[in-house]
Amino acid sequence: MSWQSYVDEQLIGSGCVKHGAIVGLQGGTWAASPGFAVSEAEIAKLVKGFGEASSLQAEGVHANGIKYMCLNAGDKVIRAKFKNTGLVAAKTNQAVLIGYFEEPMLIGNCSATVEKLQDYLIGCGY
Template identity: 40%
Template structure:
């Protein structure tokens, strides 16, 4: 399966994600994304550093900027981030080689988005990605 197929089928196709992207963990390169969902290199660097260090103090204080929108950090864990802006939200997961960034809108149950993203992350980890 291509990286774009993971975006189109596993994430967007679930109905629990309305926009998303997959980035390389080491180089920050975009491997695949939904149309128009652009995370800047600076935004991705902050996300990557927080996930790699497991330090979310700055995000708790300042929030999290993704695709030009500021979110409030809800949960920062070893390999994942959950953030909200109103009823919209983000689920971000780190694997061995990727960072998955998924957005859900107010019509989606946040937990379903989280299960979808973390499920794909678990699968990729089992495949050494």
Template identity: 40%
Template sequence: MSWQAYIDGNLLASQAISQAAIHGLDGSLWATSTDFKMSPEEIKVLISSFSDPSNIRSSGLYANGQKYFALNCNDRSIYGKKESSGIICVKSKSCVIIGAYNEMIQPGQATIVVEKLADYLISCGY
């Protein structure tokens, strides 16, 4: 399966994620939805926040040009909120899966979809 198929067939097809991307832990883009783009600085800060979330806790998490309030930050998952939309970022062994949801989607639904894909990729060695 291609990386783009995980975006299209797993994340977006769930209808619990409205935008998504997968980046390598080196910041490289593996796959993305057409309307979602992380700047090099945004992805660099995100990846470093899994080991030290102090920056995003104080200044917010930026993704796709949007600022999110960092809700949950640990070495596996980072969740952010902006009004009634949000973002879920989950790190696997070699990549970070990023799923954004809009105001029509319940945060819990979006979280389950991204976390399950991360669990699957980890089980496959990624």
């Protein structure tokens, strides 16, 4: 399965994620849905935020040119919201999965979808 098919089928295909991306821990976009781009600077700040939540809480979470308010951030999952949209980022051994949602989608459903794929990829060594 290609990285793009994980975005298209596992994230967006769930109906709980509007847009998605898989980016490398060292930078670079592995796959993304059309119209959803995460810059190298946004990737770097997001990756750093997994180990240092205070920076995300102070400066926000940035993706696709939008600044989100950090709701919570841990070593493996970051959740953020902006108005009626939000995102969930989940870290694997080599990548970060990003799921974007907008109402009427729910953050809990988006988070469950992204984290399910996270568990699968970690189990596969990614």
